[in-house]
Amino acid sequence: MPEGPELHLASLFVNRMCEGVVFTGSVKKSQVSKRPDVPFTSEAYRITAQSRGKEVRLTLTPIKSDDVKQSVKAGHSDQPMDIIFHFGMSGFFRFTTEDELPKHAHLQFYSNEKPCRVLSFVDARRFGGWQPNGTWQPDRGPCIMFEYETFRENVLTHLSDRAFDRPICETLLNQKYFNGIGNYLRAEILFRLNIQPFVKARTVLEGLLCKDKKAEETTKTEISDQAVKNAAVEPLDLLSLCHTVPLEVVKQGGKGYDPEKADYSAFEAWLQCYCVDGMKSIRDHNSRTIWFKGDPGPMAPKNSKSPKAKKRVKKEDNHDYATQKKVGEGVTKARTVKQETLTEKVKKEKVPEKQTGSKRQRIQNGKEMSMPQQNKRSSARRKSSSTEMVLQKSGHVTRQSSK
DNA sequence: CGTCCACGTCTAC
DNA sequence: TAGACCTGGACGG
Structure with a gap:
């Protein structure tokens, strides 16, 4: 779940599922977790959520009692x-009955219902965590999705920071400036603008300085909604795509990036670059895999190897945020239902639905930087263009590379 | 079986 | 710039 869109979808999930639900007692932590205990106990309390970049804040609010x-x-x-x-x-978060508690549910909030239900924070690898009585981490910048104007200003007023000496693909993972961008988003964003991943970040961004000054004189854009509109009208730039591309994922609903999910194919179809057959991939200086097309750019690591990508297979289990019922009646999606029928949900049926059947394949490349298979008009290519049409219809013009 | 890979931070040579 | 922190799925033998 872990990039900005997934965190936000998680907050929507909590708010939807916990609306009207009364929780009670103490917050329980799993035995194996090394994270802090949550010193909160209440006869009756509610839970709401909000997201900012790659963080989610849960608020536990005791209900006033007459007694x-x-x-x-x-x-x-x-x-x-x-x-x-x-x-x-x-x-990620789940809301289940007590006996359906998922494996790796490391923090649990219990409802006061008869068959009790549990909101749980599930985290198989335990890289995640929480801070009771916490505040947004001060070292993280404004949210790329919901604090767009401040985010943009924070970047453009700090271009002298050495963080921008690095290749743009690496700077995009710096949460001090790009709170919410992660590995798949950086690839998707750079790809749409055809920006080489290993061009110096400052070089890419300093051009936007004068652009913003111009805009300042003419119009005043203050709220994010306004920014979205502008982004659709004005020429696209890297910072506006850091805002709109993640919002596209949110718009899709579900859980965003989640290969284990039953209807992962919708998200998979949305991807234009990350893990897409025919794209190149190498390790950046932090040994994170960057996906891209064309020339990597001047600051590309020497001798960088390309990791071997593998195919993923969808599982039966369905804990999609969007499809879970209000009643915690578990995972009873018929296994016989075809995936095609599970993956409609294309907002506004204006778009002629596409072949959700074709599937992208992971690259099976060698040790050196992978090159696109020349004579392999991949289904992914077709898919990309059809996806692009969807995006254009929704007002997001993509600078597709169609060569 | 074993190896490699994964949506992310952290801190220690 | 490496590891460390973890589990588990895909793949190869």
Whole structure:
């Protein structure tokens, strides 16, 4: 789940599932977790969520009781508590009955219902975590999705920072400036503008300085919605795509990037570059895999090897945020249902639905930088162009590379 | 079986 | 610029 869109979808999930639900008692932590205990206990409380970049904040709010004494019980909180989560590589929220608690549910909030239900933070790899009584991490910049104007300003007023000495693909993972961008987003964003991943970040971004000054004189853009509109009208630039591309993922609903999910194919079809057959991939200076097309650019690491990508297979289990029922009736999606039928959900049926059947293949490349198979008009290529049409219809022009 | 890979930070030579 | 922190799925033998 772990890039900005997935964190935001998680917050939407919590708010939807927990609306009207009353939680009770203490917050339980799994035995194996090394994360802090959550010192909160309440007879009756509600849970709401908000996201910012790659963090989610849960707010536990005790419900006022007529019985004053009850709320004063020893050890019981009458004050709200914020808990800040980061998801690591594998974190997400689920809402299930008690006996359906998923494996790796490391933090659990119990409802007061008869067959009790549990909101749990699930994190197989345990790279994620939480901070009770937490605040947004101060070292993280404004959210690329919901604090667009501040995000943009934060970047453009700090271009002298040495963070921008690095290749753009590496700077895009710097959460001090790009809070919410992760490995698949950086690839998708650079690809759409045909920006070589290993061009110096400052070189790419300093051109936007004068552009913004111009805009300042003419129009005043203050809210994010406005920025979205402008982005659709004005020439696209790297920073505006850092805003709109993640929002496209949010718009799709579901859980975003989640290969284990039953209907992962919708997200997979949205990808134009990351893990797409025919694209190149190499390791950056932090040994993270960057996917791209064409020339890597002047700052590409020497001797960089390309990791071997592997195919992924969808699983039966379905814990899609979008499809879970209000009642925690588990995972009873018929296994016989075809994937095609599970993957409609293309907002606004304006777009003629596409062949969801064709599937992208992972590259099986060698040790050296992988090159696209020349004579292999991959289905991915077709797919890219059809995806592009979808995007254009929704107002997002893509500078597709169609060569 | 074993090896490689994964949506992300962290801190220690 | 390496590891460390972890689990588990895909693949190869």
